[in-house]
Amino acid sequence: MSTGARTEPLRVMIVTDQYEPMVGGVPTVTRDLAAGLAGRGHAVAVVAPSETRRSRSAAGGPGQATVVDYRGAVAWPWYEGQRLGLLAPASAGRLLAAFSPDVVHVHSPLTLGVAARSAARRGRVPVAYTNHYLPLNVWPAAVRARREARRGAGAVSRARDAVFYAFVAGFANGCDLVTAPTATALRLLRGHGLRAPSQAVSNGVDLDRFSPGPADEALRSRYGLPAARPVVLSVGRLSPEKRADVLIAAMARLGSGGAVLALAGAGPDERRLRSLARHYGVADRVVFTGFVPDADLPGLYRAADVFAIASEAELQSLVTMAAMASGLPVVAAAAGALPELVHPGENGFLARPGSVPEVAGCLDLLCRDAGLRARMTKASTRIIAGHDRQRLLARWESLYRALASGADGRDSSTGLKAKVIDGQP
Helix, strand or coil, X not given: CCCCCCCCCCXXXXXXXXXXXXXXXXXXXXXXXXXXXXXXCCEEEEEEECCCXXXXXXXXXXXXXXXXXXXXXXXXXXXXXXXXXXXXXXHHHHHHHHHCCCEEXXXXXCHHHHHXXXXXXXXXXXXXXXXXXXXXXXXXXXXXXXXXXXXXXXXXXXXXXXXXXXXXXXXXXXXXXXXXXXHHXXXXXXXXXXXXXXXXXXXXXXXXXXXXXXXXXXXHHHCCCCCCCCEEEEECCCCHHHCHHHHHHHHCCXXXXXXXXXXEEXXXXXXXXXXXXXXXXXXXXXXXXXXXXXXXXXXXXXXXXXXXXXXXXXXXXXXHHHHHHCCCCEEEECCCCHHHCCXXXXXXXXXXXXXXXXXXXXXXXXXXXXXXXXXXXXXXXXXXHHHEHHHHHHXXXXXXXXXXXXXXCCCCCCCCCCCCCCCCC
């Protein structure tokens, strides 16, 4: 695609309904995108929900976005920690006029995204939208409904999914460019009515920060990870859709002398998961680390031997990419977009979603065979190399420039034909 001769810095407004201090995948993606663009010399403004009903502005730190406009917000009732920002049409228009962006990049189709897209339309500013969500991410309680669906009681769940995709596809079709982090995620959108120009663009991973290396013994000790036994690490929010219960049940099949499972993260499902560990008799082999600061994450990955993820609701999985960049073999559920990252027999294994015996068998094999782990370490780092964060930032620059050029008097979709590239970032 031609992006013209423009080489001057861009002005990008990032609009997201999840941002720090909230912890999770979308806050990490949007924060890193803002910081990465600012670090490459572009002017960046972020619009995100406040922790309260009061709006406030915050200057970004070194390498961070120029400014974050936190809009007064109310709680989203179905997902702990999620808030809906309040942004009236007139206020959205003033924000755009004050910053004068070349492109508005929306990362969720909720209140702030709808207001920003409408204001950008009025101001003839091109809009890119990246979808990060599945129905299970919006309604975690739907995990129970999906289990019931296997017993013939899934009508409510199917209706809810239909409403979700009708809304998301409808929002996306009003944008100039739509992206999703994987080909799997993009095909899912297109299968539910997406017609706007679209591409798969990986979220990327910082390969300078996450890389193989020796374990930090002080960090290992601080988080209670043994040095003499294999450590199976799983990183993420402790909520039902992440299916950490499968990993705990699998530990009971590894035998008393087997590996230790480290669940790195916090969330509403922690009490239930601790109870399950006691129920299966593995409470002494399941470590709940609690919230792990960003600064400790690279060292935590290096302290592990295997990475495991049983989630069935992943449109990419930042934590799996970080694990691969750190040289870990991966045991994952064969669900969502995880098969794009995990190549069975090459850098890990895939198990049927929810299958405790299959997960346990894969973990047991990897924990017992150091040679196999070493071979898969090399494969993980090779596969993830195409998802380098700097490479993806350059791609975003190219896409933004194409959109901005279209806004300069031409159809903003020119040169942005719908494209799906399997397995490509």
